[in-house]
Amino acid sequence: TPYLNTEYIGRKILHFDSIDSTNIKAKEFAQRGEEEGTVIISEEQTKGRGRLGRSWASPKGEGIWMSIILKPNINPMDASKVTQIGAAAVCNSINEMGIDALIKWPNDIVLNRKKVCGILTEMSAELNIINYIVIGIGINANIRKFPEDIKDMATSLKLEIGNTISRKKLVGKILNNFEELYNELVNNNSISKSLNICRKKSILLGNKVKIISRNQEIIGKAIDITNEGELIIETENGKREKLISGEVSVRGL
Numbered sequence: 536t537p538y539l540n541t542e543y544i545g546r547k548i549l550h551f552d553s554i555d556s557t558n559i560k561a562k563e564f565a566q567r568g569e570e571e572g573t574v575i576i577s578e579e580q581t582k583g584r585g586r587l588g589r590s591w592a593s594p595k596g597e598g599i600w601m602s603i604i605l606k607p608n609i610n611p612m613d614a615s616k617v618t619q620i621g622a623a624a625v626c627n628s629i630n631e632m633g634i635d636a637l638i639k640w641p642n643d644i645v646l647n648r649k650k651v652c653g654i655l656t657e658m659s660a661e662l663n664i665i666n667y668i669v670i671g672i673g674i675n676a677n678i679r680k681f682p683e684d685i686k687d688m689a690t691s692l693k694l695e696i697g698n699t700i701s702r703k704k705l706v707g708k709i710l711n712n713f714e715e716l717y718n719e720l721v722n723n724n725s726i727s728k729s730l731n732i733c734r735k736k737s738i739l740l741g742n743k744v745k746i747i748s749r750n751q752e753i754i755g756k757a758i759d760i761t762n763e764g765e766l767i768i769e770t771e772n773g774k775r776e777k778l779i780s781g782e783v784s785v786r787g788l
């Protein structure tokens with residue numbers, strides 16, 4: 536990748552033609568001692584997975600399906616911060632290509648209100664020590680057609696802007712941005728730069744949202760994102776609630 540100027544993120548990239556899922560592969564490698572920063576990319580995933588056990592459409596040659604292996608020395612409770620770092624890095628990178636993408640907390644990047652990217656962070660930990668974290672990033676770069684059931688919610692950069700984007704260039708930018716933002720977590724145990732991006736580019740803040748969590752629905756206004764990366768919403772009776780990313784789906788209204 537000629538666009539890469541990182542020290543350790545993406546210095547080693549393992550590129551596959553077709554695998555089940557880059558997250559699954561990355562976890563196998565991480566488990567066997569692969570070092571931090573290694574990136575798994577595949578042209579196609581036969582078992583791409585999204586959050587909450589959903590499947591992720593990953594057609595050949597048109598998307599960016601990749602996972603980064605991380606081994607941070609942080610509390611396992613803070614693992615979801617990596618998702619915020621990823622969202623900020625991806626949004627920044629798409630913006631640097633001149634495209635006005637926004638972030639839908641906690642893990643989506645949207646363009647014209649439709650989803651162009653999803654992030655799935657997975658962790659292995661024992662006794663409060665993280666073995667590894669894998670952050671999976673799926674970007675609908677040049678996809679031309681989506682399955683019927685998701686075509687109203689999903690889109691690609693190409694479908695929205697009308698031309699093919701360079702996947703190599705975008706991957707380079709994402710890894711550059713990711714390393715810079717991730718270094719703040721590793722060195723200062725802070726994600727303030729990422730959160731500032733997540734706040735500034737949020738499609739939710741200031742707006743009415745519906746939260747769906749374990750078959751329960753709450754309607755409220757999205758107020759802020761805390762320094763821990765939680766979403767604060769204010770319900771109709773004025774009560775404020777903090778939401779942790781792991782367990783909720785958010786809908787704009």
Ligand code: ATP
Nearest residue numbers: 585586589590591592643650675685688689784785
């Ligand atoms: P999340 O809960 O992860 O925030 P969501 O349900 O809010 O996601 P939507 O934009 O409402 O996201 O719906 C998109 C649906 O299509 C999701 O269920 C998502 O998992 C699924 N999907 C599968 N493959 C893709 C893809 N390549 N791009 C976008 N969405 C996809």
Ligand code: BTN
Nearest residue numbers: 556558583584585586653671673
């Ligand atoms: C979501 O929005 O639900 C998260 C989608 C994450 C998709 C990416 S594609 C690369 C990596 N491998 C997977 O199987 N999933 C993630």
